[in-house]
Amino acid sequence: MMEFSRRRLLQTGGLVGTALVTGGLAGTAFSRIASAADDPLYAAAKKEGALTLYWGSYEQQTMEAIRDAFKAKYPGIEVNLLRQASQTVYTRLRMELQSGVHECDSLGTTNMLHYTELKKIGALAPFEPVDGVHIPDAFRNLDPDKMFHVGAISLTSINYAPGKVPSPPQSWQALLEDQWQGKITTGSPAFSGDVANWVVAIRRKYGDDFLRAFGKQKPKVGQSNVDTVTDILAGERVVGSGAPFSYTLTQKAAGNPIDVVAPSDDAILNLGVTGILAKAPHPNAARLFTNFLYSTEVSMILQKNYWPTLRKDVPWAEGRSLDQLKWTRNTGDDLGPEVAEGIAKWKELVR
Secondary structure (H helix, E strand, C coil), X not given: CEXXXXXXXXXXXXXXXXXXXXXXXXXXXXXXXXXXXXXXXXXXXXXXXEEEEEXXXXXXXXXXXXXXXXXHHCCCCEEEEEECCHHHHXXXXXXXXXXXXXXXXXXXXXXXXHHHHHHHCCCEECCCCHXXXXXXXXXXXXXXXXXXXXXXXXXXXXXXXXXXXXXXXXXXXXXXXXXXCCCEEECCCCXXXXXXXXXXXXXXXXXXXXXXXXXXXXXXXXXXXXXXXHHHHCCCCCEEEEEEHXXXXXXXHCCCCCEEECCCCCEEEEEEEEEEECCCCCHHHHHHHHXXXXXXXXXXXXXXXCCCCCCCCCCCHHHCCHHHCCEEECCCCXXXXXXXXXXXXXXXXXX
16 A cells, blocks of 8 residues: 655655555665665765765674675665764764765764754754654754754773673773773774763863863773773773773674673763764765664664664663663753863862
């Protein structure tokens, strides 16, 4: 049965078409492709033939799996993926926009401030993904104008090398103990949205005294919080601060000597965000990819890689859920000044 939908018409950027209604999830590659072939948005995206993603959310392995699943479901669209630290891809995008260059279709970073800034200068295009109804209620409708949406849910925690740390720190405050001096690895708030979010949360909890004491621990400072995993597995440090809960569990499941602690004084929840550029060279492909993020296929990839899923009907790996963890999330009408001040204090006190 087919029916015209005004909402669907608007969501596909004015394309006239119909949506094929299917019963249940597609069980084979053929049925997935057949279903996709009846999507008018896919037809328009296929004519564009390409999609360019600038992405700071998720680590390389997970993001490549999402890219490959998109290409498998929607053949004929070549995907160019730039996966770097959130601030790195955002800085590149802003420089391109200032130069009148338009290469990026879809931006995904771990810093919501990127999107409020882009929205203010009219650089984002509105879009309401059909499958966004499956997003957990607490993380829906980030922007009333539909300029950006949740693209990832991350938890910042403490990771460590089990063989070298029989009794890991159980809280952020415990990282300040003398025994961890010279043994900590961390990311940088100047490059990573997750780490910037962690710094804001830490300053709210403990003030600058924490950063001052943390700096005296002589941590190794990388860029992304993923660098904490790299450093621990390389034997350069034994404890990671501001570390990625999900990626650490993925490496543990792969048999690598690393584990994670959810701090007793709260893991820090941060949202990765995604938006479509107003002058995207492949706008329909960008819309198609945004909706794809909320598909069952993507949430199954996230489950496999120990990330919180983006659908209410797909559970996390190993039965985990937010209800089982102590966590906090930075909220406020404008976190911009806090983030900027946090980065400045970090450079002063931690470096």
